[in-house]
Amino acid sequence: MMTPEETSQANGELRDKSAPEVIEWAIAQAEGQAIVSTNFRPYEAVILHLATQVEPNIRVLWVDHGYNREATYRHAEELRGLLNLNIQAFVPRLTTAHYDAAHGGMPEPTPENEEAIKEFSTVMKLEPFQRGMKELAPSVWITALRKVQNPARAELDIVSPDNNFNSLKVSPVFHWSDEEMEAYLKEYNLPNEWDYFDPAKADEKRECGLHASWGGKAVAKE
Numbered sequence: 001m002m003t004p005e006e007t008s009q010a011n012g013e014l015r016d017k018s019a020p021e022v023i024e025w026a027i028a029q030a031e032g033q034a035i036v037s038t039n040f041r042p043y044e045a046v047i048l049h050l051a052t053q054v055e056p057n058i059r060v061l062w063v064d065h066g067y068n069r070e071a072t073y074r075h076a077e078e079l080r081g082l083l084n085l086n087i088q089a090f091v092p093r094l095t096t097a098h099y100d101a102a103h104g105g106m107p108e109p110t111p112e113n114e115e116a117i118k119e120f121s122t123v124m125k126l127e128p129f130q131r132g133m134k135e136l137a138p139s140v141w142i143t144a145l146r147k148v149q150n151p152a153r154a155e156l157d158i159v160s161p162d163n164n165f166n167s168l169k170v171s172p173v174f175h176w177s178d179e180e181m182e183a184y185l186k187e188y189n190l191p192n193e194w195d196y197f198d199p200a201k202a203d204e205k206r207e208c209g210l211h212a213s214w215g216g217k218a219v220a221k222e
Contacts (some may be wrong), residue, residue, distance in 0.1 A: 001161045001169060009158045015175075022053045022158060022172040023142065029168065030140035035088075037061045037129075037143055039198065040068070040076045043084075043181045045190040047144035050172060052083050058142075060087045061132050065124040066096040067106060067199045075193035082191070090132040092124045099124060106199040121200035133165040145171040148178070 002010065014022050027034050036051040036058055038044045051058050062076070080087055094102070098118075107116035133141075141162060162169040173181070185192055 001166070002159070007157075007159055007161060011157045014158050019050050019172040019176075020054060022170065023050055024143055026140050026168075026170040026172070027055050027058075029170075030111060030138070033137060033139040035059045035061050035136055035138040035141055037141060039063070039196075040072050040079070040193065041198070042192055043178075043185070043193055043198045044144055045079055046181050046184050047142065047173060048079060048083055048085065049188055049190055051142055051183075052085070056084065057086050059136055059138075060085050060137060061129070061138075062087055062089045063125055063128045063132065064089050064091050065128070065200070066091065067124070067197075069197055071193050071195035072194055072197075075191065078191055088132065088136060090128040090135075092128050094123060099143060117200065125200045130165065133167070138167050141165065141167045141169050143169055143171050146176055146181075147171075147174055173189060 010025075014025060017025070034055065036047060038048055038060055039062070046062065051060075066077075076087075079085060092099070092196070099105075103120070106114040107120055109117065145156060147156075156169075156174070158171055158174045160169050160171075185191070
């Protein structure tokens with residue numbers, strides 16, 4: 001793990017680099033132990049295309065919590081074929097039917113259901129993600145995090161040590177706007193998918209726990 005000083009220096013050096021250059025830097029740090037994570041939400045084709053252009057067989061960690069919509073599964077299969085993705089899929093220990101029966105189904109995605117949403121996220125998303133990270137044991141975790149996505153992520157940067165999963169998190173498109181993401185999709189003729197829904201979030205401005213401190217506490221109990 002990098003020290004705060006090393007992290008700050010890396011961010012300064014990478015701030016004006018292109019996304020492929022950032023990924024090349026990340027792969028060099030990883031010594032063969034890099035992954036890229038995805039949930040196949042809108043714009044995910046960008047980070048998956050970028051990563052596979054540098055490292056074609058890079059492992060792609062996907063937690064399939066089972067509640068994705070049909071369009072998202074179709075999108076995942078389209079990108080798998082188009083980019084020849086090396087997908088490493090991890091699923092919860094409970095099926096969706098089991099969770100629905102035992103817990104009354106997905107919590108309604110409203111801020112008032114914060115604790116129920118966190119419980120859902122811990123069981124159906126954080127636990128399988130933690131299991132995946134332990135099994136794949138990446139030293140570098142490439143993500144599609146962007147500063148504009150929500151206020152919590154604005155406090156991060158291109159490079160940030162991740163204390164939840166003990167790896168170096170690298171976000172090559174951290175400073176990209178939606179317009180830049182759209183332009184990349186168009187330039188490389190990549191598909192997008194807008195019928196995405198994450199039941200582990202009350203809204204797009206909150207975190208599901210993967211990139212938040214409460215998530216680290218939740219997975220520590222698993």
